Amino acid sequence: MRDSKLIYYRSGCHSANFTTWLIMDVIVQDVNPAISDLPCYWNRETSKSVGLQSTRKLSCLWNGVDVYLPFNFIKNYFEIFGAFSLNHGVKEFDVSHSNSRVLTPSSRYNPREEFMHFASFDVEGRSRVLCVSAGEGVPLSTQWNPQGYFYPTQIAQFALAHYSVHSQAQHRENIKRYTIQLEQEDTAARVRDEDTNSLVIQFKNTLEFALSSPHLVLSLDLKINSDIKTWFKVQLLAEEEGELFTLLYTQSGIYIQSDGSEFQFGFGNKASGRWLRLTRDLFTDLKKGLTHSNDKKKAKKLKRTKLKVISLKFYGSGNVANISLSDGEDLRMFLDGANWFLENQDENGGWPSNVIFNQGQKKYPKAAEIQPGWYGAMCQGQAISVLSRAYHVTRDQKYLTAAEAALGPFQKPVAEGGVKTVFLDRYDWYEEYPTNPSTFILNGFMYSLIGLYDLQNISPDNVIVQLLFKRGMRSLLALLPFYDAGSATFYDLRHFTMQTAPKIARWDYHTTHINQLLLLATIQNSTVLSETAERWRGYMVGKRAPHN
Structure with a gap:
């Protein structure tokens, strides 16, 4: 039967x-x-x-x-x-017919508000993220190096995702926060810190807080004042299984280590003699620890709602302040990302990716490898989007200065170390990857345009960004038809520049193309953007270009 x-x-x-x-x-x-x-x-x-x-x-x-x-x-x-x-x-x-989502904007794009649909992104939870570094507070990518490295594009997306969540007022109102305070003076002392002129907790040997909290985002400020090895640990209880897990945050220079149910994250010497602000999503750290120890099955089954923080304990000698557990610290995580861009911008205004691209010519067989130190327009554009928003929320000039300096690579050709190329000697294009021959990747180019618009909006007197955005938008409107495959979209133009088989965009990239066009259509007076987006939206339900 x-x-x-x-x-x-x-x-x-x-x-x-x-x-x-x-x-x-x-x-x-x-x-x-x-x-x-x-x-x-x-x-x-x-x-x-x-x-x-x-x-x-x-x-x-x-x-x-x-x-x-x-x-x-x-x-x-x-x-x-x-x-x-x-x-x-x-x-x-x-x-x-497709498995991705188009999000039609309900109003004109505002560079001071959330970035596209990034509020739904869990960047640090991605499989190609090793962990969030304890010292810097930003993700480490394993996309092209399994040891982990700082990939500027991924860091920008991490920051923009947390900014987007923070900018949702309803989310902010629902955040629950529990402040951890010193109750027994015999285990530590309150002293006045000279750097901040505020009262902080000074501990020697050990300082422990017994807890029972479902709030899994830990925030604290730590300063280590001696050569004594100093660290702290958090114990988590998985209530359904009754299993205990330990997260250690130490002065190790190794980003992540695992030993059974104990996982260690190193912040190096970042807290030695100075304040280090740490913001840790303990659920994410535990998942990354389990994944690092090759217990992916347990990591997949882990549930945020079934975890509790039961203990926080400090060892060694130092000062600690502003300890809290909450449901989210998105603004702090966003600023960790923004500050990374401040601290790592080079003299050319860029953030080089220190990893080989197109290794072994696997991604683009007809283009050479790109050695570490290359700039990408998508990275530059999304970093500008981060810095523009950081300037908006802090009004600190340093963020705006860094965003304007980031225009440097847009003005230099790829051959001279920049990100600009020209299509058929006529249309300026900002390359996501500076390959030779050029690739003309569509989504990376549009992300760079959004970044330029963000800066143009927040710095309206900057004539350089106005010109870069204007030229880029002119190119987009002219070249969009080249990306239309009649039932899908092309990811890039390798079939034109490299005389090779075309690369059809996956549905998630196809919807990114549509979402970017719909956003740009709200700020650009052109029916080409909206009409193209709607035609491409139709491809997602099986519509096709007509036959002759």
Whole structure:
């Protein structure tokens, strides 16, 4: 007897060559005796016609009227998606042409508010993030180096994601915060700190706080005043399993280490003789620790709502202040990102990526490797978006100065160490990756335009940024048709510049293209942007360019 839950696509025959079409009608039912097995051959006749062997035998079903093809074959062949669902207790099957989300702006883009849809981003939780560094408070990427390195683009996205969450007023109102205070004077003392002229807790040997808190974002300021090895540890209880985990924050220079259920994050000498502000999402740290120890199964099962902080203990000698546990510290995490850009901007106004790009020419076989130290327009643009917002919330001139200095690489050609290239000697383009030949990656270019607009908005008298944005927008409007594949979009123009096969954008990149166009359409007086976005939106539900 057949499995009653086998899923097949219904199809019919058309014309003499038996071309198959899909009616998109999923059959989920008990298979009755009237249905029989039917061998099917995919592309048998077509293979003969085009001289390319591509025949595939399928196990189909036949009821005397219709042929039923296996959904797994259709799913892979047409790159569609399917999943069971319940609708008022009735089991159904949903079929989708794409699996990503378009977010139509409800108002004109405001560079002082959230950045696109980044509030939904969990950058530090990504699989290509080693951990959030304890000393700097920003993510370490493993995308092109498994040891972990500071990738400016990822740091910018981390900062913009936290700024976007912070800018949502409803979220700020729901934040719960618990301040941890010294209760027993015999374990430590309150002293006045000369640097801050405020009362802080001075500890020697040990200082422990017994806790029972569901709030998993720890914030504190730490200063180590001696050569005595100093660190602190946090104990977490997974309530369902009754399992204890320990997170250590030490003066080690190693970013992350694991030993059983104990995970260590090093902040180096960042707190030696000076204040270091640490903001740790303990849930993220625990997940990264479990992943680092190759216990990915446990990391995947971990639930934020089932964890409690039960202990915070300091060892060694130092001062600590402003200790709290909360549901979120998004503004502080955003400023950690913004401050990283302040501290790491070079004399050219850029943030070099210190990793080889296109290693072994795997990503772009017809372009050379790019040695460490390269600039990217997407990085520069998103860093400008971070710094512009940091200036807005702090009114500190240093952020605006850094954002304006970041225009330097936009004004230099790729051949001279910048990010600018020119399409057919006519249209300026800002390259996400400075390859030779140029790649003309669309999403990275539009992110750079958004960054330029952010700075233009917050520094309206800066004529350089006005010109860069104007030239870039002119290029975008002219080149958009080159990215239209008739049923999808091209990720870049390698097929033009490198004379190679094209690269179709994945659906998540395709929706990024649409979301970026919809945003830019709110600030640019051009119907080209909105009309293109709507045409590309149609591709996500199966629409295609017409035939001749």
